[in-house]
Amino acid sequence: MRLIEIGLDAVLVEVEAAHTLQLADAARRAGWACDVVPGAQSVLLDGVRDRPGALAWLSAWQPQDREAGTELVEIAVRYDGPDLAAVATAWGCRPEQVAERHAAILWEAAFAGFAPGFAYLRPAGGELALPEVPRRRSPRPRVEPGSVAVASAWTGIYPTASPGGWQLIGSTDAVLWSLERPAPSLLPPGTRVRFVVR
Structure with missing residues (x-):
């Protein structure tokens, strides 16, 4: 673990990917900051009220077994993407087997980023369940909302065209971000996700 003091009232904690959600949960419960933001391998505590106390607490913090998130969201997917062949090659299977393999995994929203409602999903439990998939050499200028995608060991759903x-x-037809809901994000960090083949 590495602690980086930022400005007057923030601390960035670099931590193993498997421990980010656990540390974020513990920091929220402890009330050290106004805002706690998990990342891929870090947790940002912003608006820290007592930085010396928070730093001492963080230095002593030890990961423990984390209870799995209780929220489970099922998302129906049409496995009709243009990159099925490339992903099948990376996974060592046929294109028609991609849907079965992807839907067999229980995913977990590790953190949010890129765009409102975009959740970076990893296999629940932190274990790598499938071989990593490289990003495209040239990004597409436009990806349609609801597109289900993979890169490296992550899965994500584009909430808007970008x-x-x-x-x-x-x-998928799932709405990832809506200000009409009490909680706008469908997949906040810690949410478990099950993809269902349509």
Whole structure:
């Protein structure tokens, strides 16, 4: 673990990827900051009220077994993406087997980023369940909303139309971000996700 003091009231904690959500949960419960933001291998504590106390607490913090998130969201997917062949090659299977392999994994939202509602999903439990998939050499100038994609060991769903360099394997009608919901994000960090083949 590495602690980096930022400005007057923030601390960035670099931590193993498997421990980010656990540390974020513990920091929220402890009330050290106004905002706690998990990343791929870090947790940002912003608006820290007592930085010496928070630093001492962080230095002593030890990861423990984390209870799995209780929220499970099922997302129906049409596995019709243009990059099925490339992903199949990376996974050592036929294109028609990509859907089965992808949907067999229980995913977990590790952190949010890139665009409102975009959740970086990793296999629940932190274990690498499939071989990594390279990003496209040239990003597409436009990826349609609802596109289900993979890159490296991550899965994500584009919430809005945007450029993108991930490999597209399918599409969904799920609304990832809506200000009309009490919680706008469908997949906040810690949410478990199960993909269902349509």
